[in-house]
Amino acid sequence: MNDSTPEAVYVKDLEKRFGRFAAVDRISFTVKKGEIFGFLGPNGAGKSTTIRMLCGIITPTSGFGRVAGYDIFKENENIKQTIGYMSQKFSLYIDLTPIENIRFYLGIYNVPASKWKDRTEWVLEMTRLKDARKRLTRELPPGWRQRLALGCALLHEPEILFLDEPTAGVDLITRRHFWEFIKYLTGKAVTVFVTTHYMEEAGHCDRLVMINRGKIVASGAPRQIIQDLFPDQSHADLNDAFVKLMTGRSD
Numbered sequence: 594m595n596d597s598t599p600e601a602v603y604v605k606d607l608e609k610r611f612g613r614f615a616a617v618d619r620i621s622f623t624v625k626k627g628e629i630f631g632f633l634g635p636n637g638a639g640k641s642t643t644i645r646m647l648c649g650i651i652t653p654t655s656g657f658g659r660v661a662g663y664d665i666f667k668e669n670e671n672i673k674q675t676i677g678y679m680s681q682k683f684s685l686y687i688d689l690t691p692i693e694n695i696r697f698y699l700g701i702y703n704v705p706a707s708k709w710k711d712r713t714e715w716v717l718e719m720t721r722l723k724d725a726r727k728r729l730t731r732e733l734p735p736g737w738r739q740r741l742a743l744g745c746a747l748l749h750e751p752e753i754l755f756l757d758e759p760t761a762g763v764d765l766i767t768r769r770h771f772w773e774f775i776k777y778l779t780g781k782a783v784t785v786f787v788t789t790h791y792m793e794e795a796g797h798c799d800r801l802v803m804i805n806r807g808k809i810v811a812s813g814a815p816r817q818i819i820q821d822l823f824p825d826q827s828h829a830d831l832n833d834a835f836v837k838l839m840t841g842r843s844d
Contacts, residue, residue, distance in 0.1 A: 600659070601626045601753050601784040602647060607656035609642050616642045618807035619656065624800075626752075629775060629785045631798035631815075635839050639807040640788045644757050647786070649673045661753055674703065677746035677754040684742055687731035691722050691741050694730060695748065702749035716744035719774070736767035743771070747778075754778065756787040760794065772797050792831040803838050810838045 602624035609617040617639040624630040634640050645651045647660050649669025658665035661675045685694045695713050704712060717723045720740040725733060730741065739759065746754060756775075760768040772794060775785050789795055796815050803811040803818070811818050815831055822837055823829035 599626075600624060601628075601661065602630075602786065603657075603659040604647070605657045607643070607646065607658050608654045609639075609646060609651070610654045615807050617646070617653075620802075620804065620807075620809050622802050622809065622812060624784060624786055626784055627779055627782050628799040629779055629787065629797060631795045631801040632786065632788045632804065633795055633801055633835065634788075634804040638804045640804060641757055643804070644678075644755055644786070644788065647672075648676060648678050648755055674749070675751060675753065677749070677751035679742050679746045679754070679756050679759050685730055685738065685745065687729065689730055690727050691717070691720075691730060691733075692726045694741060694745060698745040698748050704749050712748050716741075716748060719747075720744040736763040739763055739767065739771070743774070752782070753784045753786065756785065758788055758790065760789065760791065768794065792835060795831055803835070805839050 600623040602622075604623070605621045606619045607617060607621070608615060608619050620639075620643070632640055632643065642651070646653045646665060647658060649660075649665060649672040652669075653665065660672050663669075663671045663675065665672065686697065689697065692713065695716055696709070699709050699712060717726055720737075720743070722737060722741060722744075725737065730738060733741070743756075743759065760771050763771075768791070775787070776797070779785055787794075787798070795801060798815060800814055801812065801818060802809055811822075811834070813821070819829050819831060819834050822834050826833075
């Protein structure tokens, strides 16, 4: 990461069009280094499209963006080697064992061979999969697979981690452990950019941006967003804020 860059992510008037349809419609925001940043919205709001642009997977139509100091138009390959990315769709090879998946991603991320043993053991320890290292990934429970996917995204020690619906389909206890680890990572100066449909998870974020139909409809700390929308309702929560912003309803 370019240490002279004040933000981990900087986006200005970012747009992605598919024909006449604007999936992402001239959005602007920043993500501070070392924070947990939540990106929320209903299905089809533009969340995944935005993440894919920031990760260098697809090219924006217009606007400007920087990730880890790299231009998302011109330096997407540098971005891919700098960040960690965990998609909402399971990204591992189910016919490989955990240790084989780890070795595959060590190669993808160009981790020096001298670090392979230490990084492999670190991931197996962090994911609590030491005893399952030689089981086929397809045989592992969903929560275990998610832990493995997160571990693989961290193999090259990225300074920015993009998590797209990382806890979808896993149980409450697994989600809780997952967020405990996310907080641990930010304590190690890792920036976490996360999308989630669970409002109780969004409450763990330092700041949020809410997007609907490709446009930003709210931004700020979770509690501040709630207070701005419901100044006289002390019982209101993020679920209430989300419903009001996405539907216009306040009941």
